[in-house]
């Protein structure tokens with residue numbers, strides 16, 4: 035049943051249904067065997083978040099979200115401090131990863147900006163395009179970096195590249211605290227893309243701020259086309 039009341043939507047579950055859910059999760063996981071202590075880990079040389087996840091028996095995405103990582107695959111520096119979350123019943127190693135969905139369609143231009151993106155460690159042109167919801171061809175029509183090979187080759191970091199813009203279009207940008215999750219989660223919540231969040235916050239990678247707090251970032255949201263007649267500009 036769905037009720038609309040003063041603009042709020044309530045979803046009522048019958049009692050039987052609610053209790054059968056909790057019984058199922060109770061029997062599938064003995065919570066007394068979980069390590070509910072949070073901790074701190076210092077990344078070893080070249081260690082990835084996935085290797086750390088193995089070492090501490092946590093889900094890689096649970097760690098990424100606990101550290102409010104822009105992107106779980108962003109390389110860590112040696113001795114970088116990583117917060118370790120309590121163990122959970124279902125460790126999540128995958129839902130934070132930015133991957134191409136089957137049959138997804140991509141755009142020819144970025145809705146609402148910005149005009150440039152600064153390349154990050156681990157980037158390829160194909161990955162930058164995916165993060166911005168662009169086709170690779172659309173990105174390559176405006177972007178260029180020195181020694182550019184194929185779209186799946188690593189690109190030099192710290193390079194400012196031009197992005198194809200949808201004109202006219204706009205986003206709202208305002209400061210906001212980044213409390214939990216990765217940019218992929220944030221992008222869904224804000225109606226933007228992980229690449230746009232990266233472009234507006236080029237130096238942020240993760241935080242060891244206490245849970246419930248976080249850095250103030252440029253939150254880019256509500257990106258929309260402003261016409262049916264869109265042209266691509268750079």
Ligand SMILES: *[C@@H]1O[C@H](CO)[C@@H](O)[C@H](O)[C@H]1NC(C)=O
Nearest residue numbers: 069070071072073074090118
């Ligand atoms: C529980 O996890 C914390 C954080 O990773 C770790 O420091 C601690 O050693 C673990 N405890 C046990 C009993 O494994």
Ligand SMILES: *[C@@H]1O[C@H](CO)[C@@H](O)[C@H](O)[C@H]1NC(C)=O
Nearest residue numbers: 077078079080081082109112
């Ligand atoms: C880390 O990676 C660098 C560059 O690939 C390599 O030279 C170095 O030997 C690696 N170190 C370890 C401990 O694997």
Ligand SMILES: *[C@@H]1O[C@H](CO)[C@@H](O)[C@H](O)[C@H]1NC(C)=O
Nearest residue numbers: 087088091092093094125127
């Ligand atoms: C996630 O990774 C952890 C640590 O490597 C592993 O123990 C667990 O089985 C993995 N879970 C899934 C669902 O792949």
Ligand SMILES: *[C@@H]1O[C@H](CO)[C@@H](O)[C@H](O)[C@H]1NC(C)=O
Nearest residue numbers: 133134135136137138139140
């Ligand atoms: C993707 O497209 C192919 C071919 O059009 C189709 O057979 C397939 O079911 C689609 N997959 C999904 C997940 O929609």
Ligand SMILES: *[C@@H]1O[C@H](CO)[C@@H](O)[C@H](O)[C@H]1NC(C)=O
Nearest residue numbers: 139140141142167168226227
């Ligand atoms: C990506 O672009 C396609 C094509 O314009 C659009 O249909 C889709 O909604 C966009 N997805 C996101 C997450 O912006």
Ligand SMILES: *[C@@H]1O[C@H](CO)[C@@H](O)[C@H](O)[C@H]1NC(C)=O
Nearest residue numbers: 108109110111155238239240
């Ligand atoms: C991530 O940011 C921290 C703090 O700004 C910095 O010390 C660290 O070197 C950065 N990591 C990478 C890989 O850029």
Ligand SMILES: *[C@@H]1O[C@H](CO)[C@@H](O)[C@H](O)[C@H]1NC(C)=O
Nearest residue numbers: 201202261262263264265266
């Ligand atoms: C669409 O916009 C372009 C450039 O702004 C303009 O030249 C063209 O006449 C417009 N087309 C229509 C159908 O309005």
